[in-house]
Amino acid sequence: MDLGLKNKVALVAGGSSGLGLAAATEFAREGAHVAIGARDRERLAAAERTLKEVARGRIHAASVDISDRPAARRWVDEVAADFGALHVVLVSGGSPPIGMAARFEPADYQAAVDAVLLPAVGLALAALPHLKAGRWGRLLFVASETASVPIAPLALSGVTRAAIVRFAQSLAAEVGHDGITVNVLAPGHTHTPALERLATRLATDGDVAAQLSTMGRHNALGRLARPEEVAAMAAFLASDRASYVTGAVHLIDGGAGLLGPDLPHLTGPPHLTATRKDAST
Numbered sequence: 001m002d003l004g005l006k007n008k009v010a011l012v013a014g015g016s017s018g019l020g021l022a023a024a025t026e027f028a029r030e031g032a033h034v035a036i037g038a039r040d041r042e043r044l045a046a047a048e049r050t051l052k053e054v055a056r057g058r059i060h061a062a063s064v065d066i067s068d069r070p071a072a073r074r075w076v077d078e079v080a081a082d083f084g085a086l087h088v089v090l091v092s093g094g095s096p097p098i099g100m101a102a103r104f105e106p107a108d109y110q111a112a113v114d115a116v117l118l119p120a121v122g123l124a125l126a127a128l129p130h131l132k133a134g135r136w137g138r139l140l141f142v143a144s145e146t147a148s149v150p151i152a153p154l155a156l157s158g159v160t161r162a163a164i165v166r167f168a169q170s171l172a173a174e175v176g177h178d179g180i181t182v183n184v185l186a187p188g189h190t191h192t193p194a195l196e197r198l199a200t201r202l203a204t205d206g207d208v209a210a211q212l213s214t215m216g217r218h219n220a221l222g223r224l225a226r227p228e229e230v231a232a233m234a235a236f237l238a239s240d241r242a243s244y245v246t247g248a249v250h251l252i253d254g255g256a257g258l259l260g261p262d263l264p265h266l267t268g269p270p271h272l273t274a275t276r277k278d279a280s281t
Contacts, residue, residue, distance in 0.1 A: 001241070003241055005027060006057075008087040010032045011035045011086060011090070013037050013089075013090070013093065013119075014092035016038035016061075017194075018194055020092035020142070021036070022234075023092065023142070024047070024090075026231040027235060029055075029056070030056075034060070036060070037066065037075055038064070045061070047061065067115060069119075072119065072123050076123065080130040086127060089127040089137070089139050090238070096156035097156060098156075099155060100155055103155075104155065109159065112157075112160050113163070120164055132178045137181070138237065139181070139182040141168055143165070143185065145256070145257070149186075172247035181243065182246055187230045188225060188256050189216055190229075199212045218256055219253060219256035221254040233250060
């Protein structure tokens with residue numbers, strides 16, 4: 001299927017690893033010119049080499065911290081000037097600390113907003129004049145399942161990702177007549193380097209593979225998502241094929257939301273769960 005991305009210019013923040021790199025790879029395979037930005041220079045260089053192996057267009061990599069708003073704006077302007085246009089902008093970044101709502105102080109909420117929400121908003125606003133100039137654009141925010149599903153132990157993620165959704169939806173209503181769509185991807189647990197690092201910390205017995213398997217258990221498919229599966233959705237939403245899709249949150253969780261919360265007391269050994277009374281009685 002031709003997605004119509006050949007010779008489009010795609011800018012990917014957080015493009016040196018994980019879902020950002022997976023999306024950049026899909027764009028490059030489709031023939032787009034791809035600019036990736038991230039802070040870690042070593043990862044960035046490795047990502048640039050990976051992209052050049054599959055690219056049909058130009059590849060540009062820049063070390064940039066998008067929480068530095070002037071630097072982020074300069075990067076966007078430089079990419080648009082270098083390639084002569086800007087068509088697709090995807091923002092993928094890190095996650096705030098894990099914990100319940102009352103665990104954190106107001107300063108923690110402020111730090112999460114500064115690290116997750118404001119960089120995404122700033123980059124989108126910096127890109128908007130370039131997208132409007134071309135009368136064709138795609139803004140994509142890679143959030144998490146907390147953008148769609150409340151998960152109590154991920155309070156900071158929920159607060160910041162819900163805010164990104166409301167920003168994206170308001171922006172979608174404002175720029176649709178300019179040929180620009182705005183969408184949010186809400187992936188569940190995905191087998192990325194970041195998740196592997198988390199699994200390594202949690203695997204007290206050293207069995208990282210078993211820990212990853214456990215982390216991927218609670219969904220309808222019984223496994224973690226692969227980065228390329230999330231990236232395929234990003235490529236579709238960036239394409240001509242998705243020209244009538246905007247202002248939406250796209251949950252990519254393998255059906256985890258269908259199962260309800262992961263309740264260990266209801267998922268024990270069969271000889272126990274078969275005789276246990278419903279917890280509500």
